[in-house]
Amino acid sequence: MELEHLGSSVKDIISGDTLLVITDKNIEKLYLKSCVKSLEEANYKVKTYIVEAGEDSKNPNTYLNIINYMAEIPMTRTDGVVALGGGVIGDLSGFVAATYLRGIKIIQVPTTLLALVDSSIGGKTGINLKAGKNLLGAFHQPSLIFKDISLLETLPKEIFSDGMAEVIKYGIIADEELFNILRNKENIATKLEEIVNRCGEIKVRFVEEDEFDKGIRQILNFGHTIGHAIEKSSNYEIGHGIAVANGMEMISGISVKKGWCPLDVAEEINDILSDYGLLLSEEKLSNTILGEVNIPELKKRLYKTMKSDKKRKGNEIDIVVPEKIGKCLLKRITIEELGELL
Numbered sequence: 001m002e003l004e005h006l007g008s009s010v011k012d013i014i015s016g017d018t019l020l021v022i023t024d025k026n027i028e029k030l031y032l033k034s035c036v037k038s039l040e041e042a043n044y045k046v047k048t049y050i051v052e053a054g055e056d057s058k059n060p061n062t063y064l065n066i067i068n069y070m071a072e073i074p075m076t077r078t079d080g081v082v083a084l085g086g087g088v089i090g091d092l093s094g095f096v097a098a099t100y101l102r103g104i105k106i107i108q109v110p111t112t113l114l115a116l117v118d119s120s121i122g123g124k125t126g127i128n129l130k131a132g133k134n135l136l137g138a139f140h141q142p143s144l145i146f147k148d149i150s151l152l153e154t155l156p157k158e159i160f161s162d163g164m165a166e167v168i169k170y171g172i173i174a175d176e177e178l179f180n181i182l183r184n185k186e187n188i189a190t191k192l193e194e195i196v197n198r199c200g201e202i203k204v205r206f207v208e209e210d211e212f213d214k215g216i217r218q219i220l221n222f223g224h225t226i227g228h229a230i231e232k233s234s235n236y237e238i239g240h241g242i243a244v245a246n247g248m249e250m251i252s253g254i255s256v257k258k259g260w261c262p263l264d265v266a267e268e269i270n271d272i273l274s275d276y277g278l279l280l281s282e283e284k285l286s287n288t289i290l291g292e293v294n295i296p297e298l299k300k301r302l303y304k305t306m307k308s309d310k311k312r313k314g315n316e317i318d319i320v321v322p323e324k325i326g327k328c329l330l331k332r333i334t335i336e337e338l339g340e341l342l
């Protein structure tokens, strides 16, 4: 559905008279005007809050500033938040909505591939702390995910490609046929809608089975323990998708060493990620994170950051291991062993 119909869709869901649209400076230029117009045509009073583009906006200060702004308006329990943007905006706005007045409704309007196939679905919301990514958050399901695939048309190439990491992840964890579709890069243009829908369906299946991330949903975190450590250690210079892609490649290698993943599966994963230009060499990673090439030091840094991973249970952590293309398993290892295997 196109953005001009947003207002009428929201009308069925939010009974209050005020909406807060949260977006970033890049999306503001592209879509804020038509978003606000559509909501105003549906007779809402529309307030806007614009943050800097990028992961740095998922911080406690920005979060509290938005909450204070809402309290000054004041927004009430029947009002709602509209997240117009990618993963950062969705996670931040979701957490705002989850906590303001102990929870008001949120409408997700994803504008990136990553948000469309992943972060807008499933109700994980949150912000980053100094110690790590998404360490402060809540589960808060969106009341509506407004899908308009045409919003991706303005997406810079590198942001689209960053989202492809999560798309490939879905193929590896749950859908061999999707993985095979993705092997032919031309399919991305011709079958984008089918690809997006397949990813969304997979995500919904996992979330419906385990909304609160106690078990099977953790499979969606394939590549994320190392991925989050890469993102965080690079001060978010390395984007989520690229970080997760490298995390998937590294954890697959570790799984081979442990005898949990056949070598040819790890090779297929490596091949597709590298085909999409998503893998960084150890040297490049080290340079970006440390400002020098020092692989032992890089591993130490990643290990230190991984220690704050939220999947950690005492001294152990569940890692996601590819058994074959289309199927992953959870395996528990100690955090020290994970560090040693890096």
Ligand SMILES: O=C(O)C(=O)C[C@@H](O)[C@H](O)[C@H](O)COP(=O)(O)O
Pocket: 118, 119, 121, 122, 124, 133, 134, 166, 213, 217, 218, 220, 221, 224, 310
């Ligand atoms: O929705 C999930 O569950 C996921 O793990 C999907 C991930 O791709 C996404 O990056 C998620 O936000 C990570 O969650 P976290 O619990 O590791 O912070």
Ligand SMILES: [Zn+2]
Pocket: 118, 166, 224, 240, 244
């Ligand atoms: Zn992710």
